[in-house]
Amino acid sequence: MPNRVRDGMHSKPCFIFGLMFLLIFTITPTVLWVHGQGGEEWRPRQWVEEIIEDISMKNIKEHARVLSSYQSRMTGYPGCEKAANYIYNYLANELGLNVWNWTYNILVPIDHGSTVTVTFPEHKVMKAYALMPNGIQTCKTPPGGLSGRLIYVEDGDPEDFDGFDVNGSIVLMKFNSKGNWVNAMIFGAKAVIFWDTSWTVRGEMDYKSLMAP
Numbered sequence: 001m002p003n004r005v006r007d008g009m010h011s012k013p014c015f016i017f018g019l020m021f022l023l024i025f026t027i028t029p030t031v032l033w034v035h036g037q038g039g040e041e042w043r044p045r046q047w048v049e050e051i052i053e054d055i056s057m058k059n060i061k062e063h064a065r066v067l068s069s070y071q072s073r074m075t076g077y078p079g080c081e082k083a084a085n086y087i088y089n090y091l092a093n094e095l096g097l098n099v100w101n102w103t104y105n106i107l108v109p110i111d112h113g114s115t116v117t118v119t120f121p122e123h124k125v126m127k128a129y130a131l132m133p134n135g136i137q138t139c140k141t142p143p144g145g146l147s148g149r150l151i152y153v154e155d156g157d158p159e160d161f162d163g164f165d166v167n168g169s170i171v172l173m174k175f176n177s178k179g180n181w182v183n184a185m186i187f188g189a190k191a192v193i194f195w196d197t198s199w200t201v202r203g204e205m206d207y208k209s210l211m212a213p
Contacts, residue, residue: 077110114130116128116193118150131208135210155180156177156184168189169189170192172193173193178204
């Protein structure tokens, strides 16, 4: 199961603008301009109500459709550059805002390709995707990959490991299992493979890495 995750330096655009929600909510620039001039009493409640009135579900769906079509939008991947350009063009061309970008160098982990190979009862190769590394540890597999007996532990709760010889095995676990992958490591597993469920939330990704190496 090779997982060639390497570090790479990437110069990415950093967009400086006041209100990120402009992209989704399509707030009329006039509303923002009037309240920013100081020519009338500041009424936060009124300002919020005007913003809410300008919310466009059509625009929200369209932005979500376009951005999700770029697949991974993590820094360093092609989808990040496409998403940044989309945001820039929308703010500058559609809303007529004064937008500029700054570039800077950042060290990010890049997944150059991962696969999972099942050898029994039939031979099958499946594409896999690496998750964030732990701390500064890039969590690379050896050049020849890892091999072991595959066991399925559902949510990865301690009782889900009952009856399995986990030591030296490769554990298959639901992605929506929070930080239970640590249980597999405690019990001596070589690796953990998460399989995708029909839905998930951003917080599940945060559980899949530790600050410790």
